[in-house]
Amino acid sequence: MTSPQTQTSEATHINDGVILRVEDLTKEFLVQRRGIKRKAQYLQAVAGISFEVRSGETLSLVGESGCGKSTTARAVLRLIEPTSGKVIFRMQGDESNGATLVDIAQASTAELRLVRRHAQIVFQDPIASLNPRMTVEAIISEPLVAHRIGNRKERAERVRELLDLVGMKSSHAQRHPRSFSGGQRQRIGIARALALHPSLIILDEPVSALDVSVQAQVLNLLDDLQNKLGLSYLFIAHDLAVVRHVSTDVAVMYLGKIVEKAERNELFKSPVHPYTHALMSAVPIPDPVIEAGRRRIILESEIPSAVNPPSGCRFRTRCPIAQVPGPCSEEEPELREYSPGHMLACHFPQPDGMIGLTSKS
Amino acid sequence: MTDITSRGVSEENLIALQIDEEVEEVANWRRNWRSFKRNRPAVIGLVVLFLILAAAIFGPMISPYDTLTQDLGNRLKPPSLAHPMGTDELGRDSMTRILAGGRVSLGVAALATTVAITVGTTIGSIAGFYGRWIDNVLMRFTDLALSLPDLFLLILAASLLGPSFTTMVIIIGLVRWMNVARLVRGSFLTLREREFVLSARASGTRSRGIIFKHLLPNSLSPLIVAGTLGVASAIIAESTLSFLGLGLQPPASSWGTMLRNAQQVIFSAPWAAVFPGVMIFLTVVSVNFIGDGLRDVFDPSGTTLSKSRFHRRLERLQEKYQKPQVVGQGNQVKAVVPERPSD
Numbered sequence: 001m002t003s004p005q006t007q008t009s010e011a012t013h014i015n016d017g018v019i020l021r022v023e024d025l026t027k028e029f030l031v032q033r034r035g036i037k038r039k040a041q042y043l044q045a046v047a048g049i050s051f052e053v054r055s056g057e058t059l060s061l062v063g064e065s066g067c068g069k070s071t072t073a074r075a076v077l078r079l080i081e082p083t084s085g086k087v088i089f090r091m092q093g094d095e096s097n098g099a100t101l102v103d104i105a106q107a108s109t110a111e112l113r114l115v116r117r118h119a120q121i122v123f124q125d126p127i128a129s130l131n132p133r134m135t136v137e138a139i140i141s142e143p144l145v146a147h148r149i150g151n152r153k154e155r156a157e158r159v160r161e162l163l164d165l166v167g168m169k170s171s172h173a174q175r176h177p178r179s180f181s182g183g184q185r186q187r188i189g190i191a192r193a194l195a196l197h198p199s200l201i202i203l204d205e206p207v208s209a210l211d212v213s214v215q216a217q218v219l220n221l222l223d224d225l226q227n228k229l230g231l232s233y234l235f236i237a238h239d240l241a242v243v244r245h246v247s248t249d250v251a252v253m254y255l256g257k258i259v260e261k262a263e264r265n266e267l268f269k270s271p272v273h274p275y276t277h278a279l280m281s282a283v284p285i286p287d288p289v290i291e292a293g294r295r296r297i298i299l300e301s302e303i304p305s306a307v308n309p310p311s312g313c314r315f316r317t318r319c320p321i322a323q324v325p326g327p328c329s330e331e332e333p334e335l336r337e338y339s340p341g342h343m344l345a346c347h348f349p350q351p352d353g354m355i356g357l358t359s360k361s
Numbered sequence: 362m363t364d365i366t367s368r369g370v371s372e373e374n375l376i377a378l379q380i381d382e383e384v385e386e387v388a389n390w391r392r393n394w395r396s397f398k399r400n401r402p403a404v405i406g407l408v409v410l411f412l413i414l415a416a417a418i419f420g421p422m423i424s425p426y427d428t429l430t431q432d433l434g435n436r437l438k439p440p441s442l443a444h445p446m447g448t449d450e451l452g453r454d455s456m457t458r459i460l461a462g463g464r465v466s467l468g469v470a471a472l473a474t475t476v477a478i479t480v481g482t483t484i485g486s487i488a489g490f491y492g493r494w495i496d497n498v499l500m501r502f503t504d505l506a507l508s509l510p511d512l513f514l515l516i517l518a519a520s521l522l523g524p525s526f527t528t529m530v531i532i533i534g535l536v537r538w539m540n541v542a543r544l545v546r547g548s549f550l551t552l553r554e555r556e557f558v559l560s561a562r563a564s565g566t567r568s569r570g571i572i573f574k575h576l577l578p579n580s581l582s583p584l585i586v587a588g589t590l591g592v593a594s595a596i597i598a599e600s601t602l603s604f605l606g607l608g609l610q611p612p613a614s615s616w617g618t619m620l621r622n623a624q625q626v627i628f629s630a631p632w633a634a635v636f637p638g639v640m641i642f643l644t645v646v647s648v649n650f651i652g653d654g655l656r657d658v659f660d661p662s663g664t665t666l667s668k669s670r671f672h673r674r675l676e677r678l679q680e681k682y683q684k685p686q687v688v689g690q691g692n693q694v695k696a697v698v699p700e701r702p703s704d
């Protein structure tokens with residue numbers, strides 16, 4: 001990698017070894033009330049988040065359903081238009097001209113097409129993400145066709161290679177997606193994402209829809225591929241159990257914001273945010289004795305609406321230790337460095353666990 | 362890498378491996394056919410339509426009579442062995458003329474439906490794909506076209522353009538595209554948010570590829586149903602125009618023109634009106650039954666076309682007041698305007 005040249009007009013900088021840097025990304029959806037009086041309202045699905053994915057590593061983004069994970073994934077690749085923020089991506093060039101930096105959020109259509117050779121996405125729903133009317137070969141070679149790579153024969157060859165790479169048979173190429181199981185479909189989706197030799201893959205809950213037994217296989221596959229091809233992952237999941245084995249860093253997201261972010265071992269060993277504690281308490285521990293003695297933190301009530309998020313800390317309506325009225329409802333906690341490399345957004349950090357404060361077991 | 366498969370050969374993998382590729386493709390058609398066959402009226406409709414088509418195509422060839430040769434000594438004879446449907450006011454064999462007229466009626470209907478589907482699909486695709494103001498403009502235009510009475514449009518256009526086979530096709534086609542346009546638009550609007558379409562975008566596929574590879578092929582089922590039902594309404598439109606004297610001019614004839622000619626002799630020679638009328642009726646009913654059968658196969662929930670005027674009106678109202686989608690779960694549900702993917 002030589003010195004990066006800036007492609008977008010505004011000078012952008014990211015540290016060496018970082019492939020994706022998201023700065024203050026927001027996405028608002030226009031929401032309309034039904035009824036006689038229509039009122040335009042905005043739903044802030046992603047409320048200013050920043051993170052970095054380093055080359056060859058995996059950043060996991062974890063949070064419960066509806067917290068804005070898929071929206072983040074889609075906005076990063078400009079599949080939906082971000083409302084504001086920067087998405088700086090280091091595009092691997094060929095040997096002659098090193099890497100270039102592109103702000104995906106500002107990229108032109110032509111630049112975007114280029115970006116999409118290097119950054120790909122795998123979706124959550126293995127049924128909805130494959131066109132039911134196309135053969136596996138047509139699905140996997142679609143990116144090649146879109147970028148006019150190779151002739152028909154070369155593409156068929158590449159499809160066979162990719163099928164082999166994801167652990168499927170080349171005889172599967174002429175079938176339609178419906179003849180495959182969920183796990184196999186997800187492999188097909190992964191093969192498609194790999195077709196253009198990308199350097200970054202966004203995995204939007206790649207295993208959430210799969211049986212537990214199949215989840216492990218697909219996670220192993222992703223791990224193998226990362227080692228083999230030097231891929232960088234932005235891995236999205238809704239529970240911590242799934243990301244434990246695949247992540248380098250973990251960011252916990254709640255209602256459009258990142259509330260805690262740390263290196264994987266650090267986060268699992270010493271979580272600090274009450275919400276992370278709650279998520280952590282749902283992760284089963286392999287030791288049955290410890291597991292039996294553990295208490296679950298059950299979060300009461302639903303995740304609040306992102307149209308009218310709570311004042312102050314967004315988690316305060318469900319936080320077991322919230323001080324309301326008080327700092328939690330008056331001042332929004334900022335994401336700050338809590339200890340070296342460990343970011344936290346909470347007025348009352350809980351480094352020693354929250355056992356005394358848990359509700360039901 | 363193969364160790365991944367061997368490690369992961371679970372039951373689900375094995376089951377999928379056993380399904381043979383050709384069998385699977387065929388099975389789908391076979392399944393559709395089987396469910397179509399369960400619908401008695403649809404099957405009868407298919408048989409009747411097939412017979413009518415065959416008779417119209419081959420009948421005039423094997424008939425001993427010519428469609429134009431007059432036999433003035435044999436005018437308006439009732440049905441007999443020599444003339445199973447009688448003769449017309451110029452002594453021509455009615456059956457031969459009805460079968461030949463069927464070619465015209467069915468030909469106009471088929472071509473007009475093709476025009477309607479082409480125009481409707483184009484407009485619906487553009488509206489559904491580009492959305493926003495383009496969608497608004499095109500759909501208001503479609504609503505406008507829908508709100509004008511068909512017959513008024515037909516008569517206006519026919520008198521402006523003058524009668525001929527081609528103008529009939531164009532006129533009827535241009536009056537019948539609206540439903541197709543709305544159908545295709547609706548289908549595009551839902552499909553374009555689907556993950557396989559997003560994924561195609563993420564792969565760098567351009568708009569043309571998205572439309573022709575993803576959106577259109579997945580909108581085919583409602584189109585087939587709409588097309589079939591459209592043929593029936595085109596037959597009626599053709600007959601109506603011809604009956605009003607705005608269709609084909611003599612000596613060319615279709616079922617509609619024959620009905621028109623029979624008017625004058627309706628009491629003295631009722632068979633002259635009955636047979637073309639029966640043909641129109643049989644064809645339209647058959648096609649409608651087939652269309653209903655196809656709808657049951659492709660679209661069991663019945664969202665494709667309204668079954669009655671009431672439903673149609675209801676649909677129109679719903680479309681007007683409920684453009685946003687519903688997202689979220691539980692008590693978090695909200696009506697939401699679909700987001701346009703960029704580029």
Ligand SMILES: Nc1ncnc2c1ncn2[C@@H]1O[C@H](COP(=O)(O)OP(=O)(O)OP(=O)(O)O)[C@@H](O)[C@H]1O
Pocket residue numbers: 029030031043045063064065066067068069070071072238306688689697698699700
């Ligand atoms: N097109 C849209 N228009 C309006 N609101 C939307 C749209 N897409 C998503 N949302 C809202 O944005 C919020 C975040 O949605 P998102 O799909 O990003 O959540 P998620 O974290 O991926 O959840 P899940 O785990 O269920 O996939 C939700 O409240 C959702 O209702």
Ligand code: SF4
Pocket residue numbers: 274275313314315316317319320321322323327328333345346347348349
């Ligand atoms: S800031 Fe207050 S409400 Fe928010 S997580 Fe911390 S303690 Fe709970």
Ligand SMILES: [Mg+2]
Pocket residue numbers: 069070071124204205
């Ligand atoms: Mg999601």
